[in-house]
Amino acid sequence: MYFCKNLIIMYGGGYLHDPNASKQQQQQDDPVLLADFEAKIDTGEKIEPQDWMPYEYRRQLIRMIEQHAHSEIIGALPEGTWITRAPGFKRKLALIAKVQDEIGHAQLLYSAAETLGKPREVMMNDLISGKSKYSNVFNYPAKTWADVTVIGFLIDAAAIVNQLANAKGSYGPYSRALVRICAEESFHLKQGYEGFVYLATGSSTQMAMLQDALNRWWQPIVHFFGPPDKVSVHTEKLMRWKVKMATNDDMRNQFFSQYIPKIWDLGLTLPDPNLSKNEATGEWTFSDPDWSEFYRVIKGDGPCNKERLAVRQWAEVSGRWVRNALYKMNEKYVTPLA
């Protein structure tokens, strides 16, 4: 807590939590400061934590970075359950390293969100109480080893499309964190693709297992980029402030162009008879996925939401003694006799 308070003071993040300001006062932005801020954004300058920023810019960034950080730690869970069952020593090692990287990404992202004034403990409480969102895709089970390769290949690929775009965004700490995260994600993508190709070119049983996993994951992956632009709530404002650098539909289309050909080349199919590309425009046609399922999942009612949060709640309670020990660094501890 001491550390968080220092961060807030250091970066001026108290703006969001000023106890003396009413909500209305906090939301009223000085028009001159706002014009300067928008001019900076237009010239491509980065916004840093100590800079003045509109209330809504700060609020939106906290929302997005926090959801991203939560997605990383929850995202480690479906693959994490496969560490002990990964086929062979090398695949175990690679999976351990990947899962560890995802947790590291969460650390970077929580730190970036903290520079905006929301303490990590509050973010963690909002996750485990179910108040905060995290990516839809991590609420589905990884039933077989093929699921792990689909996650490593296609979900990491989808994350890279999104994060490479966001890495060019206006908020310094977030964009710098994303540069490093993308470098690591590209290794994940390589290990996912290698495992995916191995199954696709293996026995008919391996191929069937992969096809089954792909069929189950396709719709959640299409959902991953968010609702269509015409109903996306935040895109317009976030694009204006260069927090998002591409729309949901553009990112989804880019992902289709880069990865559908790779899937088809391996002789696999996708569970959408309408998938086709207009070569002249580069636009893909696809069946509208079931968006009611997407909203149900992100509101907490997916196949694994309860299980995922239960793991985080358990980790919070059973790791509390470690955090308490860290916060009281000056306290003397008994030296163990044995």
Ligand code: FAQ
């Ligand atoms: N899941 O107005 P929009 C990873 C919500 S990291 C859940 O279009 P926006 C690494 C949205 O929050 C994956 N909720 O929203 C890894 C909003 O609800 P709210 C995470 C979603 O923000 C790989 C509502 O719908 N990446 O995978 C989703 O403009 C492998 C309206 O939507 C990031 O978080 C969704 N998919 O655009 C780890 C990147 N989509 O808050 C382990 C940063 C939308 O009003 C293994 N985030 N919603 O209640 C973004 O780029 C954006 O937030 C989007 C959504 C593009 C995800």
